[in-house]
Amino acid sequence: MSSFPRSSLTALAVVFALTASACADDGAESGAGSDASESTVTQETASETAEGAASRDAGAEPAPEPAPGEDIIAASAPGDWRTVDPARLLVIETGRGPIYVETAPEFAPNHVDRMEELARMDWFRMKVWHRVIDGFMAQGGGALSDPTAAPDLPPLEAEFTIMRGPEMEISEVQQRRVNPRRGSAEAMAGFWMGMPAGTQPIAQAAIRADGEVESWLLHCPGTAAMARTADPNSARAQFYIVRDDARHLDTQYTPWGYTRAGLDIVQALPVGSLSDDPYFEPDYIRNIVPATELDAGQRLTIEVMDTTSDTFQAYLDAVALANNGELPDICDIEVPVRIQDPTE
Numbered sequence: 001m002s003s004f005p006r007s008s009l010t011a012l013a014v015v016f017a018l019t020a021s022a023c024a025d026d027g028a029e030s031g032a033g034s035d036a037s038e039s040t041v042t043q044e045t046a047s048e049t050a051e052g053a054a055s056r057d058a059g060a061e062p063a064p065e066p067a068p069g070e071d072i073i074a075a076s077a078p079g080d081w082r083t084v085d086p087a088r089l090l091v092i093e094t095g096r097g098p099i100y101v102e103t104a105p106e107f108a109p110n111h112v113d114r115m116e117e118l119a120r121m122d123w124f125r126m127k128v129w130h131r132v133i134d135g136f137m138a139q140g141g142g143a144l145s146d147p148t149a150a151p152d153l154p155p156l157e158a159e160f161t162i163m164r165g166p167e168m169e170i171s172e173v174q175q176r177r178v179n180p181r182r183g184s185a186e187a188m189a190g191f192w193m194g195m196p197a198g199t200q201p202i203a204q205a206a207i208r209a210d211g212e213v214e215s216w217l218l219h220c221p222g223t224a225a226m227a228r229t230a231d232p233n234s235a236r237a238q239f240y241i242v243r244d245d246a247r248h249l250d251t252q253y254t255p256w257g258y259t260r261a262g263l264d265i266v267q268a269l270p271v272g273s274l275s276d277d278p279y280f281e282p283d284y285i286r287n288i289v290p291a292t293e294l295d296a297g298q299r300l301t302i303e304v305m306d307t308t309s310d311t312f313q314a315y316l317d318a319v320a321l322a323n324n325g326e327l328p329d330i331c332d333i334e335v336p337v338r339i340q341d342p343t344e
Contacts, residue, residue, distance in 0.1 A: 068318045068319045068321070068322035068323075069314075069315040069316075069318035069319055069336075071318075072311060072314050072315045072318055073305070073315065073336050076305070076311050076336075077311070079306075079309075080305055080306055080309050080311040080312070081303040081304065081305055081306065081338065082193070082194070082303065082304050082305075082306050083301065083302070083303050084102050084260060084302040084303070084304060086290075086291040086292050086294075086299065087290075087291075087292055088102050088103050088105075089101065089102055089103070089260070089290070089291035089292075089299075089302070090103060090115060090116070090119060090257065090288055090289070090290060090291065091288065091289050091290070091291050091294065091299070092124075092140075092262070092285060092288050093285070093286040093287045093288070093289065094265060094283060094284070094285060094286060095283060095284060095286065096265045096268060096269075096283070097262060097265050098261070098262055098265075098300075099241075099259060099261070099262030099263075099265055099266060100259070100260045100261040100262055100291070100300055100302060101224045101241075101257040101258065101259050101260065102193075102195075102257055102258055102259075102260050102302075102304075103115070103116075103256060103257040104192075104193075104195060104217060104255070104256060104257055104258065106162070106168065106192075107159065107162055107215075107216070107217050107255065107256070108159040108217075108226075108254050108255065108256040109159070110156050110157065110159060111156060111159055111226050111235065111254050111256040112256050112257070114153070114156060114226075114235075114236075114237070115239070115256060115257075115288070116290060117153075118151065118237055118288070119287075119288045119289055119290055120290070121151070122287060123151050123237060123288075124140075124141060124237075124285050124287055124288040125285075125286070125287045126284055126285070126286065126287075127140060127141050127142060127143055127149070127284070127285045128140065128142055128143065128144050128147075128274070128282040128283065128284055128285060129269050129270075129282050129283045129284075129285065130142035130143075130144075130147040130273070130274040130275070130282050131147065131240075131273045131274070131275065132243075132269045132270060132271045132272060132273070132282070133243075133271065133273075134243075134244075134271045135243070135244045135245065136242075136243060136244055136245075136246060137240040137241060137242050137243050137244075137246055138240060138241050138243055138266050138269050139227055139238060139239070139240040140238065140239060140240070140241075140285050141227070141237050141238035141239055141285070142238060142274065144274070144282070147273075147274040147275050148275075150236040150237050150238070151236060151237050153236055153237070154236075155231075155233055155234045155235060155236055156226070156233065156235045156236070156254075157233045158228075158232040158233050158235075158254055159254045159256075160216060160232075160251050160252060160253065160254055161214050161215065161216040161251055162214070162215055162216070163210070163212040163213070163214055163215075164199075164212055164213060164215050165205060165211050165212050166202055166205055166211075168192070168215075169192070169308050170188075170190050170191065170192045170197050170199045170202070170215060171190040171191050171192075171307050171308055171312070172188040172189075172190045172199065172201065172202070173188070173189060173190040173191065173316065173327060173330060173333075174188070174189050174190075174327055174329075174330060175187070175188060175189070176188070176189035176198065176329070176330060177247075178198060178250065178251060179247065179248060179250045179251055179252065180247060180248055181248045182251075182252075187199060187200055187201075188200070188201050189218065189330040190307075190330070191307035191330075191335060192215075192217075192307075193304070193307070194258075194304040194305065194306075194307050194335045194337075195217055195223075195258040196217070196218040196220040196223070196258075196330050196331060196333075197215060197216065197217050197218060198215065198216050198217075198218050198250060198251075199213060199214070199215035199216070200213035200214050200215070201213070216250065216251050216255075217255035217258075218247070218250055218255075218330065218331065219242050219246040219247055219248075219249045219250050219253070219255065220242060220246075220330065220331035221242050221243060221244060221263065221331065222241065222242060222258055222259035222263050222266075223241070223242045223246075223255045223257075223258055223259075224239060224240070224241050224242075224255065224256060224257040224258065224259060225239065225240055225241075225242070225249070225253050225254055225255040225256060226238070226239055226240075226253065226254045226256060227239055227240050227253075228253065228254075232252075235254065239256075241259060241263075241266045243266060243267055245331070247331070260302045260304070260337060260339075261300055261302060261337075261339055269282075269283050270282060270283055296342070297342050297343075298342070298343065299342075300339050300340065300341055300342075301339070301340040301342070302337065302338075302339055302340075303337065303338040303339075303340075304335060304336075304337050305335055305336040305337070307335060312335075312336075315336065316333070319333060
């Protein structure tokens with residue numbers, strides 16, 4: 001059905017009224033002319049509508065291409081997913097919304113304990129994101145009046161890497177340099193519980209006396225790690241979340257978790273440093289709380305695809321196919337995550 005602006009309809013009504021008046025004066029012949037006139041108006045309107053529709057179609061944006069592996073995700077079974085235990089989640093409350101970080105006590109037990117302790121202490125209440133570097137990371141935990149603020153707690157010993165056996169499975173996806181600024185040594189990169197990780201090939205465990213290999217979490221966007229001074233064993237409370245490429249920190253700092261929801265908030269934080277610019281206005285950390293302290297009706301339910309499953313392998317194959325037959329760098333592979341918000 002054609003649609004006319006009210007002004008056009010009024011104009012047409014005037015035309016029809018004048019035509020009808022002429023018909024009354026001119027008789028049957030004028031009546032025929034009235035039919036022709038009305039028909040012409042209808043045809044012109046239909047033509048204009050078709051042209052308008054064609055113009056709109058020409059200007060419309062094409063439908064987005066489906067993401068690689070989207071069909072595999074849609075066809076996945078419930079057993080292909082792992083629901084993140086709320087006991088493993090810390091929630092960073094900000095004015096822009098919550099950031100959910102899944103902890104990794106298997107890799108950094110003492111650092112996870114410290115972050116959970118600080119959360120119970122309310123240490124982070126109204127601290128700030130005092131050092132945010134574009135293309136790198138966002139550091140939080142300093143005070144507005146003192147970006148070096150730290151609690152009266154002992155420093156932590158570094159937990160840069162761990163030793164693991166075959167029972168702790170890391171899916172080995174690709175070879176990758178261990179740290180681009182520390183020589184040319186390479187290892188395998190893959191995923192552990194959906195977190196990007198580096199590791200010596202697990203096959204080497206069979207020829208080692210202890211049956212173990214060295215492994216570590218990678219500094220990909222979303223990785224949460226502990227800040228420190230030049231002393232490797234100096235971390236206390238300040239932490240950072242990676243925003244972009246930070247692989248030069250691999251095996252040199254201690255990652256303790258991975259962002260499962262809210263990375264867009266981290267990416268949106270104002271860039272600057274209180275130490276360098278006293279006029280910098282950082283965003284506040286309202287608090288950090290264990291997810292278990294939130295009402296079940298207020299916290300997110302987060303599911304992560306099992307990165308040891310056949311379905312995840314099929315997903316990787318689809319990602320490679322869309323990338324000229326090769327997987328992108330491990331930090332550029334998005335592990336599928338499903339989020340349920342009970343408030344929506």
